[in-house]
Amino acid sequence: MSGNQADLGVLGMGTMGASLALNFADNGGFTVALGNRTTEKTYGVRDDNPELAERLVPTDSIEHFVSTLKSPRVVVLMVNAGKPVDDQMALVLPHLAPGDILIDAGNADFNDTVRREKAVKPTGVHFVGMGVSGGEVGARNGPSIMVGGDQAVWQRLKPLLEPIAAKFDGSPCVDWLGPDGAGHFVKTIHNGIEYADMQMIAEVYGILRDAVGLRPQEMADIFADWNTRDLQSYLIEISSLVLAERDPETGGALVDQIVDEAGQKGTGRWSVIEAQKLGVGATTLEAAVSARGISSRRAERAEAARIFGGVKTARAEFHADHEGLAELEAALVAAKIIAYAQGYATLTEASKEFGWNLPLGEIARIWRAGCIIRSRFLDDITRAYEAGDVVNLLLAPSFTSRIEGAQEALRRVVAKASLAGIPVPALSAALAYFDDYRRARGTTNLTQGQRDLFGAHTFHRLNREGTFHHKWPQA
Numbered sequence: 001m002s003g004n005q006a007d008l009g010v011l012g013m014g015t016m017g018a019s020l021a022l023n024f025a026d027n028g029g030f031t032v033a034l035g036n037r038t039t040e041k042t043y044g045v046r047d048d049n050p051e052l053a054e055r056l057v058p059t060d061s062i063e064h065f066v067s068t069l070k071s072p073r074v075v076v077l078m079v080n081a082g083k084p085v086d087d088q089m090a091l092v093l094p095h096l097a098p099g100d101i102l103i104d105a106g107n108a109d110f111n112d113t114v115r116r117e118k119a120v121k122p123t124g125v126h127f128v129g130m131g132v133s134g135g136e137v138g139a140r141n142g143p144s145i146m147v148g149g150d151q152a153v154w155q156r157l158k159p160l161l162e163p164i165a166a167k168f169d170g171s172p173c174v175d176w177l178g179p180d181g182a183g184h185f186v187k188t189i190h191n192g193i194e195y196a197d198m199q200m201i202a203e204v205y206g207i208l209r210d211a212v213g214l215r216p217q218e219m220a221d222i223f224a225d226w227n228t229r230d231l232q233s234y235l236i237e238i239s240s241l242v243l244a245e246r247d248p249e250t251g252g253a254l255v256d257q258i259v260d261e262a263g264q265k266g267t268g269r270w271s272v273i274e275a276q277k278l279g280v281g282a283t284t285l286e287a288a289v290s291a292r293g294i295s296s297r298r299a300e301r302a303e304a305a306r307i308f309g310g311v312k313t314a315r316a317e318f319h320a321d322h323e324g325l326a327e328l329e330a331a332l333v334a335a336k337i338i339a340y341a342q343g344y345a346t347l348t349e350a351s352k353e354f355g356w357n358l359p360l361g362e363i364a365r366i367w368r369a370g371c372i373i374r375s376r377f378l379d380d381i382t383r384a385y386e387a388g389d390v391v392n393l394l395l396a397p398s399f400t401s402r403i404e405g406a407q408e409a410l411r412r413v414v415a416k417a418s419l420a421g422i423p424v425p426a427l428s429a430a431l432a433y434f435d436d437y438r439r440a441r442g443t444t445n446l447t448q449g450q451r452d453l454f455g456a457h458t459f460h461r462l463n464r465e466g467t468f469h470h471k472w473p474q475a
């Protein structure tokens with residue numbers, strides 16, 4: 001191709017970048033320049049997709065990449081978070097001009113996004129932090145896209161992004177959510193919820209495996225059944241698929257051959273850090289991140305199991321009959337509501353703290369298709385926000401009745417798991433949060449007394465206004 005003909009360029013031809021570039025070419029009908037640190041990959045992406053070859057422009061240097069782009073240019077970065085983004089920005093920015101748009105479409109710590117936008121502003125190039133969810137298949141066929149940055153730039157990006165986004169009831173799952181780092185912040189919380197959801201599903205799997213003794217295929221069937229009701233979601237669906245998969249090497253269930261050490265690339269941790277900074281108790285997200293950390297200490301866990309013993313199956317009172325499964329299903333529904341309430345509470349606080357005015361109902365709508373946490377349940381969240389102000393999802397009328405109906409099951413499941421020594425950190429974090437949240441008279445009056453005793457930190461009284469310090473007896 002001669003120069004300046006590509007509608008946009010994607011820099012980063014890994015799993016997500018290549019898929020997104022193909023999506024732009026296929027569903028958007030755009031001509032897409034392909035760039036990558038390892039430049040030969042760009043030709044591979046074109047050669048592996050002959051049906052789209054006319055609209056794919058492989059390039060072998062940054063200069064070549066930029067020279068193929070129509071002006072004003074649009075460059076989509078899709079590389080690993082952190083230094084790779086800064087490195088690629090440093091390479092490409094000197095070749096861009098005022099009015100061009102540079103998008104970081106990978107996962108990013110929103111603090112980095114805010115810093116990068118500020119740093120780029122004086123050049124006249126528009127920097128946009130944009131969260132993309134849906135994994136490889138979503139990026140290729142239709143992801144959910146969370147856009148931040150300047151709202152005026154969004155108007156320019158809309159015609160590029162709407163055709164490639166997932167569609168729910170015909171409307172694209174992409175929107176501008178707020179300025180500077182808002183898009184990446186929302187994606188980070190999406191991932192925090194994803195972690196909690198996955199962990200809670202894994203905990204129920206642990207109960208069915210270790211306390212009930214079910215085989216993977218039996219559990220796959222249970223998850224498939226749950227996927228027809230309140231729990232209908234992509235994560236429940238893929239749990240069933242993973243459990244049903246056979247291992248070509250051993251002929252057994254593949255899941256039984258997978259090492260129980262979870263990886264993590266940072267988004268879950270960022271979500272928890274931000275929730276803590278904002279004073280939100282996102283305890284199910286925290287439990288999920290911690291559980292991945294503990295899972296990676298496999299040798300230590302084996303030693304602890306040798307010393308302390310494992311699951312006390314004799315004390316496990318779980319059953320896979322109709323009643324037992326209904327109880328687990330209801331417990332998972334209750335815990336899921338609480339996890340989403342925590343994620344949404346974090347979004348609500350961030351919106352106030354950073355003055356973003358996040359469209360909370362709209363966020364649930366654009367998560368409805370394309371993304372990893374897509375589920376029927378998100379419709380209820382959208383409706384709750386459409387119905388009026390929501391202080392916390394647990395207080396929204398449509399959710400209070402659901403949690404009322406399901407909390408008893410969560411309580412029984414957590415109690416029985418605890419007695420049997422089956423770890424359910426996210427389920428129990430959900431229950432503890434619920435119980436703490438619904439208790440009008442808490443216990444931090446004692447904490448405040450302690451703080452005032454040792455540090456003169458003062459306290460408030462129930463019976464009159466003001467700030468008080470007491471002369472406590474010293475220990």
Ligand SMILES: NC(=O)C1=CN([C@@H]2O[C@H](COP(=O)(O)OP(=O)(O)OC[C@H]3O[C@@H](n4cnc5c(N)ncnc54)[C@H](OP(=O)(O)O)[C@@H]3O)[C@@H](O)[C@H]2O)C=CC1
Nearest residue numbers: 012013014015016017037038078079080081084106107135
């Ligand atoms: N995989 C997923 O399900 C999802 C991933 N994401 C996010 O998308 C981004 C890309 O992820 P993914 O495609 O999965 O990752 P991959 O590992 O498949 O690809 C990584 C890409 O980053 C490039 N890269 C890595 N380090 C550097 C560096 N130092 N300098 C320049 N380029 C570098 C690689 O280039 P090279 O080929 O030369 O190594 C490659 O193009 C990440 O931010 C990820 O968190 C977001 C949603 C879903």
Ligand SMILES: O=C(CO)[C@H](O)[C@H](O)COP(=O)(O)O
Nearest residue numbers: 133134263264265266267372
């Ligand atoms: O953003 C994603 C999904 O929404 C990515 O798949 C991300 O890598 C998931 O996080 P982790 O690798 O930490 O499990």
